[in-house]
Amino acid sequence: MAVETPTKPTIADKIYDKMFHNYVWKSIFRTGYPNTPRNQMLVVATNVFLHLHPTRIHRTHVKITHTYCLGGLTFFMFLGLTVTGILLMFYYVPSVERAYLDIQNIETTVQFGQLMRNMHRWMAHAMVILVFLHMMRVFYTGAYKPPREFNWVVGVILLVLTFLLSFTGYLLPWDQLAFWAITVGTNIAGAAPVLGPKTKFWLLGGFEVGPDALIRFYTLHVIGLPLLAAIFMAVHFWRIRRDGGLARPL
Amino acid sequence: MATAVVARPVARPQERARDEEVLVWPDLVFVEFISAMVFTLTIFLLSAIINAPLLDEANADVTPNPSKAPWYFLNLQELLLHMDKGLAGVIVPAVWLGLMAIFPYFDTDNEGQGVWFGTENAVKITVVSGIISFVGTWLLILWDNGNIAQYLNGWFGLSGGDSLRFLENARAFQSQLPWPEWSTHIPYLWFDLTLLDQPFHHLNFPAWLVEQAIPVAFMVGLPTIMVYVLWRVGWVRTRRDALLSIFTGFVVTMGVLTIVGTAFRSESEELVWPWQLKLSEGIPGQE
Numbered sequence: 001m002a003v004e005t006p007t008k009p010t011i012a013d014k015i016y017d018k019m020f021h022n023y024v025w026k027s028i029f030r031t032g033y034p035n036t037p038r039n040q041m042l043v044v045a046t047n048v049f050l051h052l053h054p055t056r057i058h059r060t061h062v063k064i065t066h067t068y069c070l071g072g073l074t075f076f077m078f079l080g081l082t083v084t085g086i087l088l089m090f091y092y093v094p095s096v097e098r099a100y101l102d103i104q105n106i107e108t109t110v111q112f113g114q115l116m117r118n119m120h121r122w123m124a125h126a127m128v129i130l131v132f133l134h135m136m137r138v139f140y141t142g143a144y145k146p147p148r149e150f151n152w153v154v155g156v157i158l159l160v161l162t163f164l165l166s167f168t169g170y171l172l173p174w175d176q177l178a179f180w181a182i183t184v185g186t187n188i189a190g191a192a193p194v195l196g197p198k199t200k201f202w203l204l205g206g207f208e209v210g211p212d213a214l215i216r217f218y219t220l221h222v223i224g225l226p227l228l229a230a231i232f233m234a235v236h237f238w239r240i241r242r243d244g245g246l247a248r249p250l
Numbered sequence: 251m252a253t254a255v256v257a258r259p260v261a262r263p264q265e266r267a268r269d270e271e272v273l274v275w276p277d278l279v280f281v282e283f284i285s286a287m288v289f290t291l292t293i294f295l296l297s298a299i300i301n302a303p304l305l306d307e308a309n310a311d312v313t314p315n316p317s318k319a320p321w322y323f324l325n326l327q328e329l330l331l332h333m334d335k336g337l338a339g340v341i342v343p344a345v346w347l348g349l350m351a352i353f354p355y356f357d358t359d360n361e362g363q364g365v366w367f368g369t370e371n372a373v374k375i376t377v378v379s380g381i382i383s384f385v386g387t388w389l390l391i392l393w394d395n396g397n398i399a400q401y402l403n404g405w406f407g408l409s410g411g412d413s414l415r416f417l418e419n420a421r422a423f424q425s426q427l428p429w430p431e432w433s434t435h436i437p438y439l440w441f442d443l444t445l446l447d448q449p450f451h452h453l454n455f456p457a458w459l460v461e462q463a464i465p466v467a468f469m470v471g472l473p474t475i476m477v478y479v480l481w482r483v484g485w486v487r488t489r490r491d492a493l494l495s496i497f498t499g500f501v502v503t504m505g506v507l508t509i510v511g512t513a514f515r516s517e518s519e520e521l522v523w524p525w526q527l528k529l530s531e532g533i534p535g536q537e
């Protein structure tokens with residue numbers, strides 16, 4: 001790096017200074033725009049969202065081919081699903097009389113409703129695929145080995161939760177696809193030895209897919225399972241930090 | 251199997267080599283930002299082009315044929331066709347998830363962690379297990395669907411005659427063999443057991459054989475044979491190697507089952523080519 005010789009600040013420097021070093025900016029972000037290593041570490045350590053990260057990580061882990069960002073993208077899908085899901089909740093009522101009509105309305109009369117529904121749907125599929133790929137990447141990089149045993153177990157729980165989230169959402173449009181897919185799906189659960197019929201009854205709130213099943217799936221889909229998933233994700237991320245970051249060769 | 255007896259260090263976070271580290275901002279944050287943007291854009295474009303499906307309103311009186319579970323459960327739905335429902339739909343996935351959860355407690359050696367395929371034979375084991383599982387799963391599906399017998403007959407004029415018909419598929423063991431009368435109701439216990447309203451009185455042995463015993467024998471036996479052979483060949487030497495083979499086998503098998511369930515199962519679960527697939531009623535433009 002060349003030795004810095006003091007020069008007169010240019011217009012650009014002054015604007016930059018006004019923008020990033022003023023009282024309000026600093027009250028929000030604590031540091032100026034992070035253009036020095038010190039500030040860059042500070043911003044990661046002090047920002048509530050960024051501090052999920054450590055301030056430094058091992059070189060090999062920022063290579064895209066190590067993780068392909070799969071865990072991060074799974075989480076990103078979860079966030080996107082939360083946003084689009086909340087928007088859909090404004091219009092959707094989980095009753096047998098209204099559910100299907102509401103979806104039709106979302107598609108035809110709500111501004112950007114179709115787009116929201118599409119995004120929610122495709123992100124849900126993407127999340128299922130990504131979480132599976134993430135699991136494969138963790139497996140083939142041997143990242144479940146000590147001391148990360150338990151985080152792998154947390155991961156398996158997250159995998160199940162992801163499937164359940166997607167499955168419970170599948171019923172909500174209350175069309176033929178939804179109805180029969182859930183009928184087939186819950187029949188599978190109902191075939192379990194001994195506990196099957198009771199489990200199926202408990203899932204559906206009855207012997208077949210009907211109004212009670214709809215409200216159950218809805219409640220699980222919009223609050224029960226997301227809450228559980230968020231808790232397990234928090235544990236998952238915390239454990240990554242506690243276990244010393246991502247796995248690397250000894 | 252010889253496993254080296256080495257004292258393992260107590261699990262603890264790895265030490266940090268400061269000079270090997272980079273700053274999260276910018277190196278990681280920017281990568282994350284870019285991949286998030288790429289995904290947002292892709293999902294956005296996809297959503298602008300392709301609409302989420304919406305069929306006719308739910309109607310309990312009109313059963314679409316075929317009725318399919320969501321695609322990520324079609325592997326189980328496919329498995330269901332070949333064995334007892336409870337076994338395929340609940341026991342197999344539950345046992346698998348349980349087994350997978352204890353992987354790290356089975357393979358506790360640190361060797362090769364943190365790098366893709368970090369152990370010596372990892373790539374070989376993965377590729378070969380993948381190929382074996384791919385071919386094997388297809389063969390099993392075709393056999394159980396009666397296709398293999400058909401091919402042997404149609405292409406080579408081979409026909410075992412009636413005495414060999416019981417080999418046509420798994421369930422033929424039940425229907426084509428002369429089971430004695432008593433074998434279909436062997437009492438479990440000397441009294442009639444009822445658990446949660448479900449009777450457990452008699453064992454139907456032929457049905458048990460084809461619905462449970464044969465499938466379990468295949469699902470447990472074939473992976474075991476695969477790992478055993480790879481061990482005899484000298485590729486599988488550690489627990490990690492065995493897991494590599496089994497996990498790959500599982501992923502590929504699930505993949506094949508999902509694809510067959512999605513693209514090869516038509517009306518009444520008939521096995522057809524994807525271009526002959528008939529989609530369910532109620533999908534606009536498909537009737």
Ligand code: HEM
Pocket residue numbers: 067069070071072073074075131134135138141143144148151152153154155156158159162233236240245246247
């Ligand atoms: C909702 C689901 C999940 C989310 C949001 C998630 C998120 C993440 C993230 C962001 C990371 C950091 C590294 C990376 O991006 O690859 C990670 C690492 C990890 N994940 Fe997940 N994950 C999920 C599911 C799973 C599953 C299903 C498993 C395994 C069965 C798993 C096991 C692990 C392990 C062991 C690590 C540490 C990897 C290492 O040290 O290299 N996770 N996860």
